[in-house]
Amino acid sequence: MRRGGRLQSMSAKRRRREATWRAVKAAVRTRSGGYCEACRGRRAVDAHHVVKRSQGGKDDPDGVADLCRPCHEATDLPFGKGRLVVTALGGGRFRFQRGGMGSNEHTENVQGLSLKDDGGRGGARPPRIPPGAG
Numbered sequence: 430m431r432r433g434g435r436l437q438s439m440s441a442k443r444r445r446r447e448a449t450w451r452a453v454k455a456a457v458r459t460r461s462g463g464y465c466e467a468c469r470g471r472r473a474v475d476a477h478h479v480v481k482r483s484q485g486g487k488d489d490p491d492g493v494a495d496l497c498r499p500c501h502e503a504t505d506l507p508f509g510k511g512r513l514v515v516t517a518l519g520g521g522r523f524r525f526q527r528g529g530m531g532s533n534e535h536t537e538n539v540q541g542l543s544l545k546d547d548g549g550r551g552g553a554r555p556p557r558i559p560p561g562a563g
Contacts, residue, residue: 446488453488460521461495467513467525471497477504479517494523503527 454476465473473495480486494515496504503513508528516524 450488453490453493456490457493457495460490464495465497465500466494466523467496467500467515471499473497475501477501477515479515479523491519491521492517500525 457476458473461473463473465471475496475498477494477496478486479492479494482488486492494517500513503511504515506512506528508514510528512528514526514528516526518524
């Protein structure tokens with residue numbers, strides 16, 4: 430019976446965790462307007478923990494960025510192959526930097542603003558900023 434109670438408790442804990450994660454993803458999707466927060470050019474489909482859960486990352490909108498699939502996959506690339514490095518700045522803002530091709534010292538600022546900084550457009554899709562212009 431103890432085992433049954435334990436499994437039931439774990440199930441309830443898992444349901445709470447999943448409900449929290451769904452709420453965080455919804456808040457992040459609202460903030461991003463459904464567009465990738467790194468490149469702003471594609472529809473976002475992945476919620477990315479800036480700090481992986483396995484490394485202590487929390488389910489908190491300020492630590493989760495909405496990314497398109499190519500940008501999300503770039504977060505796991507080697508630095509010299511164009512890795513996308515995401516840094517949480519707080520308040521739902523992030524700095525996105527791409528690792529340079531062949532140089533560990535070169536980074537390119539992809540985009541450092543969130544949709545909260547929309548220039549008064551009321552959450553409209555922000556303009557794309559060409560690499561190196563920001």
